[in-house]
Amino acid sequence: MSKILVLGRTMDMGGTEVAMAALLQKLVEKKEDVTLLLVEKRGVLLERIPKEVEVRQMIWNKKPHPALERIVGKRETPAERSFYARGMGVFLMRVVYGKKRYGKLYERILECVEPETKQYDLVFDFFGFGAFTTAFGARKTNARKKAVWFHGENLWWLFRTRDFIPEYDKIYCVSEPVRKQVIARFPELADRTEVLLNFIDIKQVQRRSEEPLSDPQYTGELKFLTVGRASEEKGYDIAVQITAELKKRGLCFKWFIIGDGRDLNKLRTMAKEYQVEQEIIFLGMRENPAPYVKSCDLYLQPSRHEGYPITIVEARSLQKVIIASDIPSMREQIRDGENGYLCPLDVMQFADKIQKVLADQEGRDAVRKKLREEPIDFSAGYAQIEAFAKK
Template sequence: MKELLIMAKSLGGGGSEVALIELINALPEELYNITLVLLDSDNEYAYRLKKKVNIVQLTFNNSFAKSLVSMYAFPAKVLKKLSINSFIPYYDFVSNCVTNVFEKTYDIAIDFYGYGSFVTAFLATKIRAKKKATWLHDEKIYWMKSVQKYLCKYDKVYGVSQAVVDVFCREYPHYKDKTEVFYNVIDIEEIKRKSEQDELIPFKEKFNIVTVGRLTEQKGYDIAIEAASILKNKKINFAWYAIGSGRDEEKLKELVKKYCLEDQFVFLGRKDNPYPYMKHCNLYVQPSRHEGYGLTILEARVVGLPIVVSNIRPLTEQIQDGINRYVAELSAEALADKIEYLYNNPSQMEKTVDYLKEHPIDFSTELLKLENI
């Protein structure tokens, strides 16, 4: 049995945390003894873990060091003023303030959090392992500069899509030989089972659209709301549901009021089980500005939903436009036009659903990548 250590920020938050849990659940128990080391105590998604995992909370000998464990502890305007080398001294300082003792030599140690965080530095310098890997979750990799000093300590750099890997290799070509795609895995049968559970779904007798994700600029909800305004002006009988929470929630609700869309664009909040909501909609739309891979797209594929995505590479990797999915340029007008086309052509959406049923998703080759390193 292999000793596997995984470091992450927490068990609560967004898509990367869900991807972490799904990866752990997919790893064979007879092959891996897993230790999960977390920075934060947020364990909102801990109930999704299906196997025994040794969870260790990282502790520090002073509160100041604890406050520095994440880049996000600083306001954005402060981060912009910091030089790249500003991160390295405080990452090294904070690593020396950790009170946990890791005496074991692990077979594999994974920095799953990534994002140029303290975790990347700590695992590189303080964890003993025969092999080490770090993860890239987004095609925007400006934050890698803050940990570039530590990348030489890693045997593998995994990107969650080919688009992410290509961006990284352009910026860091000397690491190309140890960089590889590792697609996020999900429990397909569990999603199907959960999609059948009873939920009090407030859907109306309309063309129902759903988007799942954090209420942030990255996910493009503002573009979705503008597209909804165009659809309303075209007298299309629709309702658009947003599942998620986030820092832009109030701003987005104000935008809905501005366009008088209270009856058309509905915020459902965060849902532990979004799959029945997805299953009972007609269309899934993801208008993201940037992504790593798009986990919710994968989930919508499992549920069997026709999907419209913005034309960005990490999302179009999963897409054969007009066959298993539809692509729109990242603008309210283009998004509204694509939705209107599908609204007026239900037979086209039926063909998409049939294609999804005939082409199941398989993750078996992804899990072998850990064995191969």
Template sequence: MKKRILFTMPSMFMGGAERSLLGLLDAIDYNKYDVELFLYRHEGEFLEFINPKVTIIPEINKYKTFDVPIVSLLKSKLYLFGISRIISKIFLKLHCLLSKEKEGVWMHMQYTSRFLQWILPNIPGEYDCAISFLGVPDVLVNKINAKTKIAWIHTDYDTLNPSRRYDRLVYSKIDYIANVSDDCTRKFLKYYPEFISKSITVENILSSKFLEFQSKEKITDFKENSIIILSIGRFCEAKNFDNVPAICKLIREKGLNIKWYLIGYGTDEVIIRSKIKEFDMEDNVVILGKKINPYPYIKNCDLYVQPSRYEGKAVTVREAQMLCKPVVITKFATSSSQLKDGYDGIIVPMDNQGCADGIAKLLNNKVLMQQLSENCAENDYSNSQEINKIYEIIENS
């Protein structure tokens, strides 16, 4: 008899965690496991790419209330959710005032989730394993019936700024906590050493066949007669795209004719555009916006750059390596777990001048550029074997 696995996910909008989930779902042996996916919202560019063997649970309207504007909720039949969201904001402010802790995105998510739990319905069904793949895992703890529960963490815990007390309360009720790299696991355990026995590392699983197929699509956005640099990610503080115009200008001042393309979307787009204008880079830094299929852009760029301030493990870097592209990343806290400096990518300083110098040095070294590509071609970055860690947990539970 097949064992049942449930994944929960907020939505399937374009992002690294969403692409990682697609790879994981493709790697599962469906002869042995029945897999279901519960999405809070049936929305997102990646919905159509979910493995057809996965059963998508019908949408439950009340789970959409995490993101709906509070005013809209108050005017609807779901007004109790709006009231709960208001109360969560009040308690969050009080917590920060009394504890002197800084309010952050993760803490905001914690309080929103906490104060919605009492009116959210249970997710139907009984499962051998349930996995909260992204976000605060309250729903996994309170609303799902499963023998084994796994919470996934996709980022460097140093950057999350959560309520530690609430984290401990939730994670104490979960069987396993999966981080996407050994560095991220170490960062997590620095704050919660008591969870060492339930902490595991499961690297992002990516589908090489999917990437190769998608990368063959024709594109016309790139301009000829220039060196093409590409960066992909949400337009947010973590990705550091607001410094791309300054870095681009410094590289061009070295005589390199580059065009730097940005794929993504987010709240920082206004800041990025203002920086493009400030540094007079309108012709050289190009925002392409959302792209459901970013892979032909990776395939056709000369250099992929991830200039992040921090990362867990950047899925886009792995994807660029899988498509045999030279890669540059900044020296963020977990950068050493992302690539081997000088072998399948280059790590450059975080500051704008150091970053520009490092990129320019690589672009001027055609031999090294070619060697990085060849080294990437010799490695399997799909991490398909990581699925065995999930199998082991399920079979031994």
């Protein structure tokens, strides 16, 4: 049995957090002694954490400026949520420190946080994404070995944690396109960088899809669905434009989008400006999206970039016909015309693809048949973690 510390920001609904819950479940199944340390202990996915996992929140040894707490992801108090904290946080990040000295900002915050005094066999910074957890794992934990996860192809945030990543013994990338991007930035770390697919409990997804669905907003004879945070990389602004184009062509449908995020209100406003607020409906967060996925007619994913999109895995496991943007991470799962459809992220071409797929009943049936026959199994990935632990 290994003592393992897993680091995360929160357990709010999101693909990374869903994958983290699945990893925790796998570690518990393997009889590991697991602790989850969060920047802030909150989120609807806390209930998915196995009871055997000790869940704690980072402790501040002295009260920092609210702006510093906000930078690392804390939102507990009105002071941390205030306009002043947001403004000061932006000022510190962009003006005082900037991209070249961002590591120094994290070092300043590290001075305010209690170290993790226990000795662990392994420390996993699962969240990654340039978050404070990477700095904390590197400098404030004690372990025989440490690993950090990279979840996305777009590494715009890398300047935040560039100084800390070399202190990790292993860099896990959730897809081959992500691995290539990491090696391009850190060629000297290529020998410690490898692909490790996220653990996804397919049986749990299928069980959760059977739960009753009672949502008065989720109606219509032809339903499209997308699940994911309302942020730029998901391409929801393009989705609004695709919706407007399909409406202009006379198609009667509703496109539902599940997920919270910083762009949610802006996207709802955009839908009104395009006069499609009745056709594209931003539902916000739903604790269990699986029944929605199960009952949709098409699952659409117009992302600009991804890591290894878990929502695509879940839609595949429920044998849904998928149309996704033709980007490297989607090609790892979807073979165009065989087990789903890929399309350039262009308004006219995406609208054309949707209409073409809807008109081809035989093609959709063939895709569903292929998905039923196609195994989805992530169990072999744990051998990589075991090999890392034994070295």
